Amino acid sequence: MTAEPAVDIAYYAGVTDEEFATWTSVAERVAAELAETALARDRANQDPVAELRLLREAGLLGFAAPRELGGGGGSLTQALKLSRIISAADGSIGQLLTYHYSNGVWTHILGTPEQRERIARGVGTEGWFQGSVSNPRDPGVTVERDGDGYRITGRRTFATGVAVADLITVLLYGDEPVNVVIPPDRPGLAFGDDWDNLGQRLTASGSVTFDGVVAHADEVLAGLGNGEADRRRDGLRGLFSQLIFAHLYAGIADGALQAAARYVREKGRPWPEATSRDVTEDPYHLQLLGRLSASLAAATALADAASEEFEAALALGADLTEERWGRLAILIDQAKAVTTETVLDVTHNIYQATGARSTANAVGLDIYWRNARTHTTHDPLPYRQREIGRHVLTGELPRPRQFADLAKAADATQGAAADTATAAAGTEAAER
Numbered sequence: 044m045t046a047e048p049a050v051d052i053a054y055y056a057g058v059t060d061e062e063f064a065t066w067t068s069v070a071e072r073v074a075a076e077l078a079e080t081a082l083a084r085d086r087a088n089q090d091p092v093a094e095l096r097l098l099r100e101a102g103l104l105g106f107a108a109p110r111e112l113g114g115g116g117g118s119l120t121q122a123l124k125l126s127r128i129i130s131a132a133d134g135s136i137g138q139l140l141t142y143h144y145s146n147g148v149w150t151h152i153l154g155t156p157e158q159r160e161r162i163a164r165g166v167g168t169e170g171w172f173q174g175s176v177s178n179p180r181d182p183g184v185t186v187e188r189d190g191d192g193y194r195i196t197g198r199r200t201f202a203t204g205v206a207v208a209d210l211i212t213v214l215l216y217g218d219e220p221v222n223v224v225i226p227p228d229r230p231g232l233a234f235g236d237d238w239d240n241l242g243q244r245l246t247a248s249g250s251v252t253f254d255g256v257v258a259h260a261d262e263v264l265a266g267l268g269n270g271e272a273d274r275r276r277d278g279l280r281g282l283f284s285q286l287i288f289a290h291l292y293a294g295i296a297d298g299a300l301q302a303a304a305r306y307v308r309e310k311g312r313p314w315p316e317a318t319s320r321d322v323t324e325d326p327y328h329l330q331l332l333g334r335l336s337a338s339l340a341a342a343t344a345l346a347d348a349a350s351e352e353f354e355a356a357l358a359l360g361a362d363l364t365e366e367r368w369g370r371l372a373i374l375i376d377q378a379k380a381v382t383t384e385t386v387l388d389v390t391h392n393i394y395q396a397t398g399a400r401s402t403a404n405a406v407g408l409d410i411y412w413r414n415a416r417t418h419t420t421h422d423p424l425p426y427r428q429r430e431i432g433r434h435v436l437t438g439e440l441p442r443p444r445q446f447a448d449l450a451k452a453a454d455a456t457q458g459a460a461a462d463t464a465t466a467a468a469g470t471e472a473a474e475r
Contacts, residue, residue, distance in 0.1 A: 056116055063117075074131060122144050134291070181200050198253070222263070307397060311396070335388065356371050376430050
């Protein structure tokens, strides 16, 4: 039996409105610095070491860690609002910050009290950046017992931020799910440095290879059991992953809309058929930007409402019911659906107002669309909309789901289990 931490720690307690105003100013200052060089850094496609240093020195990495452990004491809702400010300036760095907060939630849910405290203290006092290897659709990684710990072998295609992380959460899917935290310099761990995609180019999201990597017993996150309450709490991890996407998209959309409005004001020209000589009075520009702004405001409000409900659900602990979990899932699905459609709408249609000259590479408005289009392919939106539609028509609520369930489904369709099934089908056909 493990001992409880000696101090009373308030996780995700939140700061006062006055304190949060100060933190907002800090995030805006960091965002302004990032925005100045976002396009050049995007084209250089280097690991975001300097950018993470900037977040660390500003205290943003430790914002959501408890005050008692050296952090800022912020709530998750407040943290995600700060991440939107960063995402508006640089979608890649905004993704790293939201994923960092998400990985903190994961270790908070999965870890023992001692593990939660140790990790949160590292984040709060040292500014640790948390990366993760968690893609459940990547079969082919094996995990075997090694004494009291595990030995990991295989390769994962995408692993956001692990090459620049101070601590890596690894989710493994064998007969039973295994979750561990390891340092990035663990022998046998190698990073592919092979992320060269359309957008989100500064997220260090390349491949990672495990060559007999050892995870020691005290690195195995062991705070959850196998009961129904534990399953519901574990299922909150997947919901938070969807929720951070909504805030990332709202932030990117906000940055795109701000950049478009600035371009129109400073360099735009009224269309010859317009009734006004002032570009800011062009009725179609006004209509378009007004529509996009209204959509973004609605999407942002929905994301904030979902964040507040998530925090309430997380605070319930074992008292979280299946019905409340399901209603939270629908709310987050709705936020994800609306923000996805909004960011694609905004980043695509701003060109209707900015015009042909704004397509010049030197202007760089394409960075917003490239970032949005790249990340929104991560999780097919129709599956979330289908879940919402089923609830609308039948009243059925989603049931708690775990990443291990997705991993088993992926293995059945594209992994070793699928290969075995295909081979068996071929043998059966040959015997006929």
